[in-house]
Amino acid sequence: MSDELPLFSKEDRPEAGRVESVSEFTRRVKMLLERGMGPGWVRGEVSNLRAQASGHLYFSLKDAGAQLSAVLFRGDAARQRVAVRDGLQVIVYGELNVYEVRGQYQLIVRSVVEDGVGRLQLEFEALKKRLAAEGLFAPEKKRPIPRLPATVGFVTSPTGAAVRDFLRILERRGWRGRVVILPAKVQGAEAAPEMIGMLELAGELGIFDLLVIGRGGGSIEDLWAFNEEALVRAVAACPVPIISAVGHEIDFTLCDFAADVRAETPSAAAELISSEFIACVERASQAAASMTAAADRRLALSVERVDHARSRLRLLAPAAQVERGWLRLDDLANRLAAGLRAAVHAPRQRLVEARNRLERASPVQRIPLAAQKVESLRKRLQAASPASVLNRGFVLMRDERDRPVVRRSGARPGQRLSAEFADGKASVRVEP
Numbered sequence: 001m002s003d004e005l006p007l008f009s010k011e012d013r014p015e016a017g018r019v020e021s022v023s024e025f026t027r028r029v030k031m032l033l034e035r036g037m038g039p040g041w042v043r044g045e046v047s048n049l050r051a052q053a054s055g056h057l058y059f060s061l062k063d064a065g066a067q068l069s070a071v072l073f074r075g076d077a078a079r080q081r082v083a084v085r086d087g088l089q090v091i092v093y094g095e096l097n098v099y100e101v102r103g104q105y106q107l108i109v110r111s112v113v114e115d116g117v118g119r120l121q122l123e124f125e126a127l128k129k130r131l132a133a134e135g136l137f138a139p140e141k142k143r144p145i146p147r148l149p150a151t152v153g154f155v156t157s158p159t160g161a162a163v164r165d166f167l168r169i170l171e172r173r174g175w176r177g178r179v180v181i182l183p184a185k186v187q188g189a190e191a192a193p194e195m196i197g198m199l200e201l202a203g204e205l206g207i208f209d210l211l212v213i214g215r216g217g218g219s220i221e222d223l224w225a226f227n228e229e230a231l232v233r234a235v236a237a238c239p240v241p242i243i244s245a246v247g248h249e250i251d252f253t254l255c256d257f258a259a260d261v262r263a264e265t266p267s268a269a270a271e272l273i274s275s276e277f278i279a280c281v282e283r284a285s286q287a288a289a290s291m292t293a294a295a296d297r298r299l300a301l302s303v304e305r306v307d308h309a310r311s312r313l314r315l316l317a318p319a320a321q322v323e324r325g326w327l328r329l330d331d332l333a334n335r336l337a338a339g340l341r342a343a344v345h346a347p348r349q350r351l352v353e354a355r356n357r358l359e360r361a362s363p364v365q366r367i368p369l370a371a372q373k374v375e376s377l378r379k380r381l382q383a384a385s386p387a388s389v390l391n392r393g394f395v396l397m398r399d400e401r402d403r404p405v406v407r408r409s410g411a412r413p414g415q416r417l418s419a420e421f422a423d424g425k426a427s428v429r430v431e432p
Contacts, residue, residue, distance in 0.1 A: 023100065030098035033105060039095035041122065042107065043115060044068065046088045057084055061092065061107070069106040070094070079250055081219075082112045089115035091122070113220075120220050124227055128254055131229070136236050137257040143241045145261050147276040149209035151178045153240075155198045158183045162216040162245075162266040169270035175277050180208070186215035191225035196234045203239045210273065211238065213255060214245030214266050226253035235259055245269035390422040397428075 020028070044061030051057055055074030060067045070092065072084065082090065094109040113121045131137065156163050158181050167179065182202060184194035195213060202208050213235065215223075225231065226246050235242055236258040244259035245266045256262040263269035314320055359365065382388060386396065397405040398418045405411055413432035418425055 022103075026098070026100045026103050030100060033096055033098055037096045039093065039110075041091055041093050042068065043089075043091045046084055046090060047086055049084060049086045059084065059086075061090075069104060070109050071106055072109040072112065076110050080112050081250070082114055084112060091115055120224060124220075124254070127227065127229060127232075128257065131232060131254065132257070136233070141236070143260045145241055145243065145272070146209045148280065149177055149273060151180065151208050151210075152273060153180045153182050153198075153202050153208040153211045155182045155184055155195050155202070155211060155213040156215055156266070157186045160186065160215055162214060165216075166212070166245075166266040166270045169267050170274055173271070173274040173278055174281065175270075175274040177273075177277070182211075185225075187218070187222050187225060192228035192231040195225070196231055199234050199238050199242075208240050211240045211242045212245055212263075212266070212269050212273075213242060213259070214263070214269065215247070216266070217248035217251055223247055223251060223253055226255040229254075231255060232258045243269045243272065387422070390420065393422075396420040 042061060044063050044067075047060045047062050047067070049057065049059040055077060057072040057077055059070055059072075061070050062068070072080070077084075082088075084090070091113050092107070092109045093111040094107045096105060097108045098105045111121075135141070154163060154166060156166075163181060170177075170179065182198035184198045185191040186195070199211070199213070202211055213226075215226075217223075223246060226244075232254040235244065235255050241261075242259045243261045243263050244253070244256045245263040245268065246253045246255060248265060261272070263272055390396065396419070397411075398420065399405055399410075400416070402418070405417060411417060411430045413430055415430045417428050417430065419428050
């Protein structure tokens with residue numbers, strides 16, 4: 001096939017070191033896309049929604065000209081206040097991700113708002129960014145909350161559930177301070193000006209140690225008054241430390257960032273205010289218990305000392321000294337009697353011991369013992385005598401010189417020997 005044209009020239013042919021695998025190429029695409037495109041907001045319609053058993057939501061965002069794969073993981077889905085469904089117009093916030101296994105890019109969604117609410121959310125983010133750039137939310141501007149505030153002002157609606165929960169928590173925890181309700185609307189066009197007026201009034205009165213501004217939960221439209229720039233600036237400029245307690249735990253407003261401390265709910269603000277008071281009450285209770293225990297120990301020690309002094313006085317009393325004298329006299333008398341008895345008993349005991357020794361050494365006692373020994377020796381001698389041996393059937397052989405012959409080798413053939421029996425002697429001759 002030499003006449004066929006090559007697909008590329010020799011100079012354009014790939015070198016071994018320049019060829020990338022699919023994984024390497026996809027990884028490079030992933031790095032370029034994810035680094036080059038930061039997180040942002042996307043508007044579209046939800047379609048192809050799939051809810052997995054794991055709790056993750058997979059769907060597509062589409063408009064008239066394109067569609068985008070998206071995933072909302074279980075942890076993020078649990079925090080959303082919008083029920084994601086097919087056909088819903090939404091604005092989502094997330095970051096781009098490349099799923100290398102399929103070579104597909106998708107949007108990792110972190111927040112979902114309905115399209116109508118999305119405008120407010122975008123305004124919220126823009127104002128938050130601008131005010132933060134001014135340093136309005138800087139941590140160094142935050143003031144510490146008084147540990148034991150005596151007078152607390154609560155800027156809120158006097159008829160809302162938030163103020164009832166706030167007061168109920170303080171009452172239940174036994175807080176002893178004073179709460180002044182600074183009434184203001186917390187929703188609608190007039191809410192922000194009224195709350196600003198209450199903050200200014202609180203600063204002018206100069207009686208408050210701490211202020212709380214807040215209300216119960218609601219939608220982003222319900223809470224929008226707390227995102228008004230004028231109110232946010234008034235909260236940041238208030239001369240009295242402020243706790244922002246707006247909505248539920250997942251709700252955030254710009255007042256939360258401008259205040260000195262954010263509480264998740266009005267009830268949480270009440271717990272925060274009374275926490276140090278409860279700690280002080282507990283420390284006071286512990287101190288009271290310690291003082292009571294110390295007083296009890298001191299009283300017991302004093303009673304012990306009084307009893308000891310009473311005992312010493314009793315010992316030093318004349319009657320006690322006379323009684324001790326009688327006791328001493330009786331003791332001496334007993335010791336004297338015991339000494340006399342011992343003085344008489346000891347010689348008597350020595351006499352008895354001497355008599356026993358004399359009896360043991362007396363000849364009358366020793367003669368029978370000596371006689372017994374002599375008789376025993378006699379019997380032993382008698383048992384060992386030659387006559388006793390002969391009586392038992394033995395024969396004593398003697399030679400001509402009357403010497404005992406004790407071995408066969410000591411007798412010669414033809415020799416005459418004398419055989420001694422128990423009842424007499426007989427002459428015998430040795431046969432060869």
